[in-house]
Amino acid sequence: MEFKEAKNKFVQTWGALGSQWGINKTMAQIHALLMVSHEPVSMEDIMEELQISRGNASMNLRALMDWGIVYKEYKAGERREFFTAEKDLDELAVKISRERSKREIKPALKVLKEVSTIKSDGTEAEKHFVDQTTKLYDFVLKADNVLDKITEYKDNWLAKLVVKIMK
Amino acid sequence: MEFKEAKNKFVQTWGALGSQWGINKTMAQIHALLMVSHEPVSMEDIMEELQISRGNASMNLRALMDWGIVYKEYKAGERREFFTAEKDLDELAVKISRERSKREIKPALKVLKEVSTIKSDGTEAEKHFVDQTTKLYDFVLKADNVLDKITEYKDNWLAKLVVKIMK
DNA sequence: AAAAACTTTCATTTTTTTTTGAAACTTTAA
DNA sequence: TTAAAGTTTCAAAAAAAAATGAAAGTTTTT
Known part of the structure; x- marks a missing residue:
């Protein structure tokens, strides 16, 4: 080629x-x-x-x-x-993560919090809704935090992550 | 509400x-x-x-x-x-990761490999191209592997990841 | 201060993606 | 085996997203 x-x-x-x-x-x-x-x-x-x-x-x-x-x-x-x-790939990934978190994850979290906190003294359906959206909120929040933490390493974060994970 | x-x-x-x-x-x-x-x-x-x-x-x-x-x-x-x-969020995330890897990351890796292995005995421009696409290939491959490894935990992978990362 | 060189904006057009709905298909029931 | 109940497909329509290009806007040069 x-x-x-x-x-x-x-x-x-x-x-x-x-x-x-x-x-x-x-x-x-x-x-x-x-x-x-x-x-x-x-x-x-x-x-x-x-x-x-x-x-x-x-x-x-x-x-x-x-x-x-x-x-x-x-x-x-x-x-x-x-x-x-930006040619440094660590830096590139960090910036993309930050922007997507700010633009998309954070607003989604806000909505998840809102809808998961309706008071449900109601039906099974309502209980399930609250339960599921609460779980989703916790999950997304945790994932967002992990991403934040990971990219905080700044230099060589991926390599460092490999070390942490693989052992 | x-x-x-x-x-x-x-x-x-x-x-x-x-x-x-x-x-x-x-x-x-x-x-x-x-x-x-x-x-x-x-x-x-x-x-x-x-x-x-x-x-x-x-x-x-x-x-x-x-x-x-x-x-x-x-x-x-x-x-x-x-x-x-699928209501188990760990499982959901694992499945989405796998599918996206299979459908998008893997094909992209294939192309990256192809284009990064043109022989460049040429200009600065060519050298830089090969260098950058090689780095990109390595990066994406590593990220894909990390994702694979993480989601291999299957149960509670996010929680386990939190533990690994935060300490 | 006018012209030249260049960049940005945004209403309109084009392209792409998504949705519709009716026909074809499949499975079950009578 | 025929009708009924349901599902899938796909060409055409609609909607959404992206691209164009000309006019307006900037900045620099003369």
Whole structure:
């Protein structure tokens, strides 16, 4: 396989994977492209490589920066902006975890708490509902805490986790 | 908050959460509904509660059964089929992990391996590509293995993990 | 201060995903 | 074996999500 072909395959695959995890395809593709790029890349080049419009590129770059996994760079003597991706995978995973926790898990927990605390002096159905949502709340909270703890290691958290788990 | 209101809120929230993680809304809603239902539920009732068509219900129930997190039940003396969800959360998480690994992570790993093994005697750009995709391959492989190991505990894996991590 | 170079926004269009519903299919009962 | 009761399938419709591109907005240069 040739470099260009391999690069393209990687970008496409990462894009598809993103879709399956609720991240839009272009956003994942831009991220993939930046991750494997040695040098910072201009918006122009991103548009060209992925065959997307300026608006699309702009909005998805903004989103990636909001996630904290893509950075703007300014090159000396250059007017335009360039972009780079977080390339440290530990750091990348930590940031994605934090964002997803903040945006999705925490709000879900709030709702779980609300619905699990209705007072049930009622039927079997109600008792089961309270019981199950309470369990779910506890479970999700615990999982969220574990994730938090794990990613707190910051450096090499995955390697450290391997050691902890495997022994 | 009333029972009915709470139940509805839970189902809606679970549906929205599903969407954000690449699972279709109806599928997540059906799962939510079954999880908090004391008794097995008929397709008729699911259609009624979620206001969806027969086809939609049928297809998403099939998908949930393919994931192994919803079961068909037959009631004695009843013609129609009823459905229940896996209610043990440890088991649920294990099954979801396994399926996602099989459907998404494993294929991604295959591609990563392919693209990271192009021979690069070339430019800086090529060297960086090979280096980065190799790192990514190692990372994803390791993460996949950790997940595998963790969920192997089967019973109470999250609790056991908490103990391992926190100390 | 005007033009040039570039970026962002957002109403509209396009694409993708999901849902519908009617026909085909399957199983049980009469 | 026929009807009844139920389930599945899939082409077409609807809904949702993403992408476009032109206008508006910025910043820099002359």
